[in-house]
Amino acid sequence: MPSSPSFDAVILGAGAAGLFCAAQAGQRGLKVLLIDHAVRVAEKIRISGGGRCNFTNQGLDLRAPQRHFVGANPQFARAALTRYTPAHFTQLLQRHGVAFHEKHKGQLFCDRSAEDVIALLLAECAAGGVQRWQPCAVKNVGFLPSSAGGESAGSYQIDTDRGPVQARSLVVATGGLSIPQIGASDLGYRLARQFGLPVVAQRPGLVPLTFDAATWAPWNALAGVALPVAISTGAGKKGRTTFHEDLLFTHRGLSGPAVLQISSYWQPGTPLSIDLAPGVALQDALRQAKARGSRKLLANELATWLPARLADAWAAQSPDWQRPICEASDRALSRLGEQLSHWQITPSGTEGYKKAEVTLGGVDTAALSQQTLEAKAQPGLYFIGEVVDVTGWLGGYNFQWAWASAAACAQALEPGR
Known part of the structure; x- marks a missing residue:
């Protein structure tokens, strides 16, 4: 019987954080698989900012970026936000020829359409050789420690409706509960609990x-x-x-x-x-x-x-x-x-999750590395973006957290051995 495909990293969730992390990791030479249950990628990007995507906020105070965020410990976000800044992302847009403008209080929007940001992320993924399975549901996730799997750090076994895969690292970028009509799910929280990570109670944020x-x-x-x-x-x-x-x-x-x-x-x-x-x-x-x-x-x-x-x-x-x-x-x-x-x-x-732009709460930051977003007690397991208990103000801050947390994670991922 042939063995299941093996990757350096499997990333769950093809939203802002997942796409960006996959692209960054792939361009570092890692073999990456990106999985999402939805037919289309990045629906939240697509509908954000009235269809023009408020992709960051250049008013982010790099001396104290956490002041624009809420959670049990907003200070947690500081390391990632100071290493990958709004200037970094706007430079990426400029390299791809995406025109943008400031609308209000530092909020940056695409001139044309949010589709430009999605196209950029997909192009970056293609440049990194990222494989995508979509739509593809995750049925089960298991972990084989080094003693059983023969690898120094162990490996993750992911059972999907396209078959099983394995990876040295598993990145959870599944988002929160807001806007269920575009596919929001609680998968990330369930995986956190499965591996013993505490989860802060969720509630709708940025909501009427x-x-x-x-x-x-x-x-x-x-x-x-x-x-x-x-x-x-x-x-x-x-x-x-x-x-x-x-x-x-x-x-x-x-x-x-x-x-x-x-x-x-x-x-x-x-x-x-x-x-x-x-x-x-x-x-x-x-x-x-x-x-x-x-x-x-x-x-x-x-x-x-x-x-x-x-x-x-x-x-x-x-x-x-x-x-x-x-x-x-x-x-x-x-x-x-x-x-x-x-x-x-x-x-x-x-108005609940159906009208909420984000989800407050999520994976407890006390259980994650501030530098890499890796679970402290579970090697090779990472949580990035909205699934983490870090929530930004209205105005592009949540997308900036997605880019920054994804970049921090991507830099920490290691090739399989």
Whole structure:
């Protein structure tokens, strides 16, 4: 009976991290097999950034890159992120002739299409002689230690629906649970547990927040209204997190960049604090309008600083605010200004993995090497990208973690003996 094919490394998952790791390892001369259960590679790249792929963020602070990431130990990401930087990836795009631009706060997007990034990754894989099995499901993974397999570091036996393969190293780049409709699975977490690695509980990240029907009734009609805000969660100077971004009202709750960002820090049962007119001292501004003798309805005056529909909805909450501003009491104006500057509202939940851009939690970084992403207690087993408990902010940081963790892993992989 012929023996199963043997590789230096088998990589599970043909997303951003898996493709990049395979390409980097292949170009180092390793024999690499890339396996994915989906028909097409890199679906998350394909749909990201409105189809233009926000592939990195040049605002990443290389002195403290971990500040743009969350997890049990964001400091873990530092080693990989400082060794493979946004500049490295943009140089790769330039070599492939992929045009790109900065859109907002350091976010870099393809000029044409996310397909350009996918084509680049596939070309890099081809240059490294990477073999791809796709679609191909993994049925079982086993490990033969050196005493049984005769190899110094042991080998992994991967049973797939295209037959068995073996490899000195197994790289898990299977992503998280977000967006199940494009093939997300829990395979990576199951493999981690199989080999004794701890896994931090998962939850949706970078996700819209929802509210119960009673809480949301006054705002349900505002779906589609957007405005810049300052949004915060947590308590105390050290425990409080704030983002200055755009907020979007939906039929079920709040979305937009501000809410996606804060969702990674929000804890169930805790309130959000939202300044709906950041940079404006609303209490003073309203009193000044009254002092001028303005005959405008209070809602119309508010529309100077807020979208008109939001101003109308807010004023409708109290009879004290449904009159010309010159007739409103100072107390009513102060209360209005205070509420708009410190809107306290508690979400009931999130839109879940179907709308989440990433998955919080994952393989515990305490069980991995910071330099190589190899499991400390399991030789030749690596975890990279979203499957690890490292989650970036909105704006290209998660893709940069994919490139950086993949590069760190690829440099550490060794040929079979």
